[in-house]
Amino acid sequence: MASGDIPGLMGLAFRSVMDTVHEKLAEQGFGDVRPAHGYVFQLLSNTHGSTAVEIAAHLGITKQGATQLLAELEDRGYVRRGPHPTDRRARIVTLTERGWACVAAVVAEWRAIEEGWAALVGRENLDAMHAGLAAIVGEASKKGPIMLRPLW
Amino acid sequence: MASGDIPGLMGLAFRSVMDTVHEKLAEQGFGDVRPAHGYVFQLLSNTHGSTAVEIAAHLGITKQGATQLLAELEDRGYVRRGPHPTDRRARIVTLTERGWACVAAVVAEWRAIEEGWAALVGRENLDAMHAGLAAIVGEASKKGPIMLRPLW
């Protein structure tokens, strides 16, 4: 029978990871990034440039909310807003060098945390978790994209 | 080498679970519960009664924030605030029948989701995930309690 506590454990584990990451980022001079920013960075690092509307859709917030968020990120030097090559209404948002550095810091910390986990539970178990999680996320994504907005 | 994408997958999986749970709760007449409420319910269902200050500490918010949250939950019929047996300053907060019903609905849905996962990845793999997550959360908890506030 399912005990039903895996979701809770996942929440705690994720929360713990993110607390650690946030702490490490602060140490490296990225103390001014908020949770929502991470989701923007994630999209931008995959697409290498998006519009405000695309970002809004990715985060599950309004385009106005996304615009404000981007203005904040531009102020802080993480993103740049340039002209869109084909659509003069739109502005294309890309990561600056500082933005990429922040993404790299997060990825490095995630890897480091995973190494710690491998030492804790064993490589084999960790591989099993990776495979299981990938399958679960893959299945869940079939019913529409999973919104990454920082709630719950 | 660690690929570094397990934390991201955990975040997505947890997010997906919580979206589903929220949807199911709404169907069962619990549409007025917000993320933060869940963390209150979790504490109250384990302790069978806490004060506002304890709840604030558990969620990592101020006591005033917790008080507001509890007033809201009392209005909506999920919790009851009674006198504290030994401290006349304090009020002891407990779940109402409606509160317990909501907790039961969440637990039932988590179990159902886990059953689905067992079918998807296999019981053995799921058990491995459970063990791994428990170890990870246990280790992380040694460095202080993991704050459950709904950020990240």
Place this chain on the structure above:
DNA sequence: CAAAGTAGTCAAGTAGCTTGTCTTTCGATA
């Protein structure tokens, strides 16, 4: 038993979204 600390409340302020409205540009249709 006085002084310091704690539980809770009331009130005001704030951050991060929202909704509403507008301008500019795009793309489809006639």
Place this chain on the structure above:
DNA sequence: TATCGAAAGACAAGCTACTTGACTACTTTG
């Protein structure tokens, strides 16, 4: 190619879930 609905973004105001600040009632400590 003229026009007209739709879409990208900006500006402004509103809202919600917190925060900080100031206070009262009660408890604990020395």
